[in-house]
Amino acid sequence: MGNTLIVDGQYNIGHICTRQQCEAGRAGRIAMRWVTPAMERRDYTFADLEAGSNRFANVLAGLGLGRGDIFFTFLPRMPEQFLAFLGALKLQLICGTLFSNFGEEALLDRVGDAGARVIITKKGFLKKLVAIRHRLPRLQYILLVDAPEHLAADILSYPRLMADASADFTVPPTASETPSVLHYTSGSTGKPKGVLHAHRSVLVQNATAADILDLRPDDIFWCTADQGWVTGTSYGIIGPWSLGVTQVHFGGGYSPELWFRLLQEERINVWYSAPTALRMLMREPTEFYATFDLSALRHICSVGEPLNPEVVHWARRILGKEVYDTWFQTETGAIMIANRPGLQVRPGSMGRPVAGIEPAILADDGTAMAAGESGNLCLKEEWPSMFVTYLNNASAYASKFRDGWYYTGDTAWRDGDGYYWFQGRSDDVINTAGHLISPFEIESALIEVPEVAEAGVIGAPDDLLFEKVVAFVSLHRPYEFTPELELKIRLHVTNKLSSVATPHQVVPLETIPKNKSGKIMRRLLKARYLGTDAGDLSTLED
Amino acid sequence: MTILEELTPIFQEVFDDDGIVLTRQTTADDIDAWDSLSHMNLIMAVELKFKVRFALGELQSMKNVGELADLVEKKSK
Numbered sequence: 001m002g003n004t005l006i007v008d009g010q011y012n013i014g015h016i017c018t019r020q021q022c023e024a025g026r027a028g029r030i031a032m033r034w035v036t037p038a039m040e041r042r043d044y045t046f047a048d049l050e051a052g053s054n055r056f057a058n059v060l061a062g063l064g065l066g067r068g069d070i071f072f073t074f075l076p077r078m079p080e081q082f083l084a085f086l087g088a089l090k091l092q093l094i095c096g097t098l099f100s101n102f103g104e105e106a107l108l109d110r111v112g113d114a115g116a117r118v119i120i121t122k123k124g125f126l127k128k129l130v131a132i133r134h135r136l137p138r139l140q141y142i143l144l145v146d147a148p149e150h151l152a153a154d155i156l157s158y159p160r161l162m163a164d165a166s167a168d169f170t171v172p173p174t175a176s177e178t179p180s181v182l183h184y185t186s187g188s189t190g191k192p193k194g195v196l197h198a199h200r201s202v203l204v205q206n207a208t209a210a211d212i213l214d215l216r217p218d219d220i221f222w223c224t225a226d227q228g229w230v231t232g233t234s235y236g237i238i239g240p241w242s243l244g245v246t247q248v249h250f251g252g253g254y255s256p257e258l259w260f261r262l263l264q265e266e267r268i269n270v271w272y273s274a275p276t277a278l279r280m281l282m283r284e285p286t287e288f289y290a291t292f293d294l295s296a297l298r299h300i301c302s303v304g305e306p307l308n309p310e311v312v313h314w315a316r317r318i319l320g321k322e323v324y325d326t327w328f329q330t331e332t333g334a335i336m337i338a339n340r341p342g343l344q345v346r347p348g349s350m351g352r353p354v355a356g357i358e359p360a361i362l363a364d365d366g367t368a369m370a371a372g373e374s375g376n377l378c379l380k381e382e383w384p385s386m387f388v389t390y391l392n393n394a395s396a397y398a399s400k401f402r403d404g405w406y407y408t409g410d411t412a413w414r415d416g417d418g419y420y421w422f423q424g425r426s427d428d429v430i431n432t433a434g435h436l437i438s439p440f441e442i443e444s445a446l447i448e449v450p451e452v453a454e455a456g457v458i459g460a461p462d463d464l465l466f467e468k469v470v471a472f473v474s475l476h477r478p479y480e481f482t483p484e485l486e487l488k489i490r491l492h493v494t495n496k497l498s499s500v501a502t503p504h505q506v507v508p509l510e511t512i513p514k515n516k517s518g519k520i521m522r523r524l525l526k527a528r529y530l531g532t533d534a535g536d537l538s539t540l541e542d
Numbered sequence: 543m544t545i546l547e548e549l550t551p552i553f554q555e556v557f558d559d560d561g562i563v564l565t566r567q568t569t570a571d572d573i574d575a576w577d578s579l580s581h582m583n584l585i586m587a588v589e590l591k592f593k594v595r596f597a598l599g600e601l602q603s604m605k606n607v608g609e610l611a612d613l614v615e616k617k618s619k
Contacts, residue, residue, distance in 0.1 A: 037571035076574055101575060103558075124559065124574050252571055254578060487586050495558040499579035 005206050005242065011199040012174035013181075014057070014090035016206075017241035018050040019171065026244045033220075034079050035262060037252035044079065046244070049086065052162075054169035056087025059161045063118060063141055067092040067172075068179065070114045073227070074107070074121040074129070076100040077251045080145045080158065081227050084120050085237060089180055090171045094196065096182035099228030100125070105445060105496040108132045109191050110184045111139065113392055120158060122146050176200035179388060183230050185330040186429060186438035187396075194391030195330045201234070202242055204334035204385035208354055209239030212326060212338045213270055213301055220296075222248040222262065223272040229435070230330040231303055235272055239334075256284050260292045267296035274304040276433040278311045278323065279464050289318050299341060301326055304434025305466040306422045309347030325350060327422070329408060330436075331400070333385030337420050350412065350420040357383055361414050366403055369413070374423050377412040378405040428522050430459030432467050435500040439522060442503070445496045446471060449489050451479040454512040456520045457503070460529055471503035472525050474511050481508035545611040545618075552591055553607075556584045566608030592618055 007020065021031070027047040034042045044052070060071065071088045073095070075081045081097075088095040096114060098107065107128055111119065112135060120143040121129065129142060140154060147157040180199045184192040209215050213235070221240050225231035240247050248266050252258055254277060263271060278300075300315060300323045307325035315323045326338040327350045337359060339351035353359050358380035361369040369375040381404055390397045400407055411423040430437040439457035446455035454474045459467035473489065475481060486506050494502045507529070513521040527534035546564055553562045557575040570576040576584070581601075588610070589595055594617040604610050 101577060101580075122574075124561070127559070483586070483590055487583065487590060490583050490586070491556060491558075494575075494580055494583055499575070499577050499583075502579055502583065504582075 005203065008173075009175070010171070010173060011176045011178065011202065012090060012092070012171050013199050013202050013238055013242070014053055014086040014088075015171040015174070016202055017086055017238060018046060018053055018090075021046040021241065021244045022050050024244060029244065030246045031241060032079070032082065033246065033248045033266065035248060035250045035252075035266075037250075037258075039258065039261070042079070044082075046241075049083070049241070051167040052083040053086035053090055054167050055162050055165040056083050057090040057169045057171075058165040059143075059158075060088060060091050060093065060118065062161075062165070065091065065093055065117060068094065069118075070094045070096060070116040070182065072096040072098055072111060072114070072116045072119045074098040074100065074102070074119055074125055075145065075227075076122070077226065077249060078122075078145070079249075080120070082237060082249075085227070085233065087169075089199075090169060092172060092174060092178055094179045094182050096184070096194070097227050097229075097233060099226060099498060099500075101498045101500065102128075102228075103494065103496040103498055104128050104131050106192075106441075106498055106501075108135055109441075110194070112136055113184075113191065114182060114194055117141070118143065120145065126155070174199050177388075181233055181333075182391065183233070183330045186436050186441060187427070189438075189440050190396075192438065192441070193393055193396055195230075196388045196391050197333050197385070198388050201333040201385035202238055204354070204356075204383065205234050205239040206242040208335040208338075209235060209243055209245070212324075212335050212340045212354060213239070213272060214299070214341045215240060215243055215245045215270055217244065219269040220246045220248060220267055221270050221272070222250070222266070222268045224250070224259075224274065224277060225272070225303075230328075230333070231272070234328075234334055235303075254280065256281055256288065260289070260294075263294055263297055264292045269296055269298050270301065271297060271299075272301045272303065274434045275302055275307045275311060275325075276305065276465055278302060278307075278315070282311065282314050286318055294319060294321065297321060299324060303328070303335075305431050306350075307348070312345060312347040327351070327420070329410075331387045331406070331408075332379065332383070333387060336379060336383070346415075346419050348421065349415075350422050352418050352420070359414075359420065360405065361412060362405060362407075366405070371414055371416045374411055374413040376426060377408045377410040377420070377422075379408065380404065381406050428458070430457075430467050430469055432459065432462075432469055432500060433465045437469060437501050441497060442469065442471065442493060442501050443520065445493050445501075446473060446489065448496070449492050451475050451485055452489065454520075456512045456522055456525045458522050458526045458529065460505075460526065462504075465504075468504040469501065470505045470507065470529060472507045472509050472512060474509050481506075545615050546607070548591070549588070549607065549611060549614075552587050553584070556580065556587050564607050566606065566611065568607040569605065588614065594618060 031046045032044040071093045115138040118141045143158045145158045181197045223236040324339040326335045361375040442457040443455045453476045456472045462468040513524045
């Protein structure tokens with residue numbers, strides 16, 4: 001892995017994705033074709049990425065930031081996101097990316113925990129940050145990508161700073177263990193945890209972009225993931241650009257018409273998307289697809305949630321393409337188990353392990369399960385893209401490892417031929433449309449609504465989203481559940497956390513079932529909602 | 543007050559942005575927080591405010607705020 005990737009011990013991701021590509025003769029090659037929602041194109045060569053990220057590294061250095069400081073991007077899909085990310089890594093900062101639909105509480109949890117010193121955002125998002133600024137004592141500067149002039153001593157214009165910054169920057173030698181990218185992930189209890197990676201992750205991101213996504217030197221690649229999530233950085237930035245591959249990035253949202261125009265007009269060779277998006281596309285009439293020329297597209301890859309066999313069969317039948325499901329987590333940093341070209345696809349399977357990765361199915365006591373038996377999906381520790389820690393939460397990090405194995409929190413089984421098959425989660429974390437959502441965070445937001453006394457949140461099976469968020473609320477007397485209150489509840493969650501955390505359904509209950517120590521019994525809520533056996537109820541409070 | 547003017551405070555509340563100024567041409571691409579999930583909040587808010595109900599097909603074919611305003615006006619009659 002990566003035998004020609006690391007030159008003179010330089011592991012810096014920002015350097016590898018820009019300068020190293022220029023030195024390899026790709027300075028004039030298009031690194032990114034940026035396509036606006038109105039389908040206008042703007043090209044950035046690898047030389048442009050190199051100069052722009054150098055300028056941004058100089059901007060951050062000029063603000064007094066240096067190795068190990070924490071910087072966040074809080075932007076929708078836009079070119080500045082990429083220059084800021086790569087520039088921050090060049091300076092050896094830790095770069096976190098925040099999903100652009102995060103609300104105030106979600107931002108506070110992440111930026112506050114990390115102790116970030118600088119955030120780059122846009123004017124439209126400033127209100128959210130200003131509202132929590134007094135609770136972020138370490139935040140020194142907010143940079144605005146769309147402010148032509150500085151707004152205050154600590155709210156600065158990105159265009160102005162970039163115009164004054166040099167395009168020359170020498171990336172310091174960066175060791176493999178130097179901290180790099182930070183993504184927050186949700187658990188079933190407590191606040192989101194900051195998953196910290198090191199620059200060595202590029203080894204697996206590069207190798208899997210080549211071997212699993214099957215990216216080739218002259219390919220054009222499109223990854224639809226938002227840069228706020230791990231797929232958006234590992235495969236929307238690092239993997240492809242470390243190979244010198246051209247990427248298309250689209251600023252618009254889901255649109256069958258625009259998406260298929262992009263695939264056709266940009267002659268995209270490999271497309272990486274999510275099962276929910278593919279399932280939404282299945283709703284379009286067959287005739288719709290007949291109008292597009294997809295001859296450049298070799299295959300589709302999928303990530304985020306289990307890919308149901310129907311999607312694989314649909315893509316073969318309607319698009320004439322294979323869909324390869326891939327599996328990884330924020331903590332793994334890169335694809336660990338996957339279907340891929342050259343390996344027979346077993347529809348519904350996660351595929352087989354990536355070279356050098358050793359998964360296992362283990363019982364709770366660590367005993368290895370036989371083929372066909374379900375258990376904890378684990379990975380032999382020390383894979384090159386393994387996360388470094390959960391920021392400020394060493395005990396949570398330690399709790400994920402036992403006897404040399406990382407417990408992923410997913411359950412699965414392995415067939416006799418070494419294919420892995422996803423079963424579910426071993427905790428209450430909800431996977432909706434590929435986003436992992438903490439029921440605890442939603443419950444905390446729900447009880448902030450004055451009318452709500454108690455709340456319990458579950459993930460319920462959904463044909464489109466894999467799981468949907470269902471919230472159960474009991475109200476203070478004398479409030480009654482009305483459509484107006486339901487809207488109020490929904491808006492509160494959307495604006496405090498994010499749209500992806502918003503309950504699809506809010507169900508009023510007299511009381512929320514809890515055990516004798518006061519813990520919400522989500523298992524019971526789920527069983528009642530699904531009409532299944534609730535199992536052992538001996539711990540239920542009176 | 544026009545339907546468009548009545549829709550403006552609804553959009554501002556749903557997307558938590560007092561700065562939203564609607565035109566008939568406004569689309570989801572013009573409002574950062576407007577995605578498929580927050581769209582459900584918007585539709586619920588519009589239905590409650592104007593006491594109308596939308597069918598799924600009607601929502602899928604709407605291309606901009608102007609078409610939403612026209613649909614509200616038609617259903618309010």
